[in-house]
Amino acid sequence: MEKSQVILKATGVRKSYRMGATRVEVLRGVDLAVREGEFVAIIGASGSGKSTLLHILGGLDGPDKGVVEFDGRDLNRVGARELNRYRNETVGFVFQFYHLLDELNVLENIILPAMVSRTVVGWILTRRAAKERATELLGQLGLKERVRHKPYQLSGGERQRAAIGRALMNQPRLLLADEPTGNLDSMTGNGILTVFEQLNRAGQTIVMVTHDERIAARAQRVITLEDGKIRA
């Protein structure tokens, strides 16, 4: 099988945080490459820097040192506007605690990334297409009956599926998942992983962070993060 191209590349990424009087070095020179269509799991103990690495890869945070490139573009060197567009169009985030907006219903939560990138006029012109896309995602994720429900009316698994729908709304090239099953029972978590596998089979690139080896085993490739470094 011909190897696909590397879309995401991290080189020598370092990150530290100040905790009180001391500075804690979370990432100590991480090198990582993700190919298009790959399903990569990053595994590591709690506090090993998995989430920090994921945030840096998704442009939510910047490294102290090192380079993160997407399609050859250094994320550190792009402007704020382009970084916002990167988060809106190129990357989709799935969080452990779903982080759906309580005031919006399921459909509105899923549609949110499409709304963010458009003006009122732009939204009026593209609203129909966005709703069709969201409805299609709701069908794929088994949430068709939950369109008008508020997050508090959903089960944990349904909330996470709605969050996956939101992450996929703008058809991102990279899906970043931070402990997506961490807050779910094993059966529901298994369902979420099945969704990830289906998405990956359809060509979606996924980078998932987890502390659970059994969950990581569902990915094509497992990378272990230990003491802020990728274990060889």
Place this chain on the structure above:
Amino acid sequence: MYKLTLIIRYLLKRRITHFAVLAVALCVFIVVVVMTIMTGLVEDFKQKNHRFVGDCVVGTDSLVGFPYYEEFMGILKETNSVQAVSPAVKSYGLFSLRGDQVRRGVEIIGIDPALHAQTTNFAQTLHYRAGRPEKAFQPTYDPNALGCVLGIDLALNRSVQGQYLYDDQPIQVAITLTCFPLTAKGAPAKVGAGLVESQHFYYSDHAHSGIAHVDGATVYIPLDQAQKLCMAGTLKRVNAIHVKFGPDVGLSQGRAQVVALWQQFKQTKADAPDSFLLDGVLVQDWKEYRRAYIAPMEKEQVLLSFMFILVGITTVFIVFVVFYMIISHKRKDIGVLKSVGTSNVSILGLFSGFAFVIGFLGSAVGALTAWLFLSKINGIESLLFEWFGFQLWDRSIYAIGDIPNHLEFHVLATIMGCAIAACLLGALFPACSAARLRPVETLHTGPV
């Protein structure tokens, strides 16, 4: 687009925003109602004073007065900008019902009623002679008797509702006015002859100017009688010449013209007898002339404006607290929004827009309720009086008819604009801190 959706949802779903809207509405309501009533009272008082004295007064504070007024009136009458002039003697004396031992101090104003009616609103203040001011000093029951016009509160009693009970014609009452006539030098003219001059008059009409101190302690008598009562000497004197300008003449322009004419006139009289009395004469527009009465009310208005600034600061603080609370509860939302590509500026716009909507809604609700309240305020007051005997302003004390409730659109728009600005100001700091919030600080936590 997401901003509009979220603003509407935050507004509908977050109860705390309802309190913010209510707080803004209350502040706007208070400011609009108090401002309208206070401004109405001040404006009403100013207009009453304007109508009472005419546009401009050439006069002196001295009770001695000044001579050569007829010559200067002749000059004024020839001036295009002057429409009418009226001389007046103003002094103080004692008033008593004939045969009564009780005397009270009053201001005596001697006028030519026909001229005074052309210069001021004297005719409109009369009751029996409103259409014939030239006959103001002719009692209807005896046109040959020497009449006087009393301030309405000297003549009639007022009911608690502020209404006067009029008869078909004035009751036949004689009054005695006693005064100390002064020479041109300011000395009592009747030294060795009892000091005072007295004259009997018959009540011919009453004047209702709407100015409490005028209506309560003023007696109008014919000019020549006032000169006899209050002044002594070979040259006739007055204390003031009231001037009314033409309809197209501005107040400052007209006043400047009269000042120039008075300076010229004074020079021509430099060597005339008693010309020193002209030095104390001032040309003042009605605002300057009535400054002693108007200024305290204007000061009250300034004080009130200062208090409204405090109300505004309170609004800013309330909105600040509300937004601080909302943003504290919405840190996760801000993180999510940033994770889907929302910029810092957009987050700032979201919460500023939210503040604008709260300000707009609050001020609209406040303005609407204030408008409704003001439009019914006199009815409400009447009902309160009927049911509980409570009156906001005792009409027997305050010279007002209805409570002023005319709402000026530009005032309303300004207050609403200020309320919205206060909301934006109150939300500024929390909105800025929301915009600066790092998403990683909020997203890697469990649900709150």
